[in-house]
Amino acid sequence: MARYTGPRTKIARKFGEPIFGEDKVLAKKNYPPGQHGLNKRRKTSEYGVQLREKQKAKYTYGVLEKQFHNLFDKASRAKGITGEILLQLLEGRLDNVVYRLGIAPTRAAARQLVLHRHIVVNGKVVNIASYAVKPGDVIGVREKSKSLEVISDALAGFNHSKYPWLEWDENIKAGKFLHVPAREDIPENIKEQLIVELYSK
Incomplete structure (x- = not known):
């Protein structure tokens, strides 16, 4: 899979956050894209929530799946809190x-x-x-x-x-x-613990 070059607002609306920076369309349409976007009431599974968080981190930092997995491996081998180290590696x-x-x-x-x-x-x-x-x-x-x-x-x-x-x-x-930035200084709204739980399965 190549790097994502499609519509950015669509992805931002999917996550309900301006992950690519300020977005005027997202301010007006803060619900998922598609004809059922406004009526989406379906409960997401635990796996779905974790996967969504990983996808959000990947899109935010513009990293491909293999690169992300390699960074996670590096973070899990390092001493300290794996999720925090993962974000620090992405920031670096x-x-x-x-x-x-x-x-x-x-x-x-x-x-x-x-x-x-x-x-x-x-x-x-x-x-x-x-x-x-x-x-x-x-x-x-x-x-x-x-x-x-x-x-x-x-x-x-x-x-x-x-x-x-x-x-x-x-x-x-x-x-x-x-x-290396401290976790509280990194402004991205990413729940890194969910990503750790996803890879720990």
């Missing part, structure tokens, strides 16, 4: 860090900037969206790309103090990944 992906720093307006746009070699990590071009950023790494815009309209538009008026684990330097158009 380069495309997500580029998005969190405000260099791109969405995670999909961030992934494109990374793939098109506009992003540098510690001064070196990295074009792998899933690259795991480590504490102390400096993520910035390549010198040639600093004048790109998509980047300057995204950075204009962006609140860089939003995320305590990141630090932005406006002069060099780069941000530092200070430390």
Whole structure:
């Protein structure tokens, strides 16, 4: 299965949350898509609830099934709370860090900037969206790309103090990944324990 490129509002309405960012249509139609969307009263099974949470996390971070499973395996082998570590690993992906720093307006746009070699990590071009950023790494815009309209538009008026684990330097158009984020600092509305229960079956 390739990466999802279909209608985003449809997916956001399915989960009832703006998982791809602000959505005007979702504000008006906050119910599932389809002709039975408004009348959906059917009770979802425990498995269905867990699966839905996993799908929500995958769509939110733009990760494919195999990548997600590999991250879960890595999280389950690490010391600590598996669900929390899973979210921290997702947050540490380069495309997500580029998005969190405000260099791109969405995670999909961030992934494109990374793939098109506009992003540098510690001064070196990295074009792998899933690259795991480590504490102390400096993520910035390549010198040639600093004048790109998509980047300057995204950075204009962006609140860089939003995320305590990141630090932005406006002069060099780069941000530092200070430390792995604590679960309470990650704003995504994901019940990670349900994902752990799903994979534990």
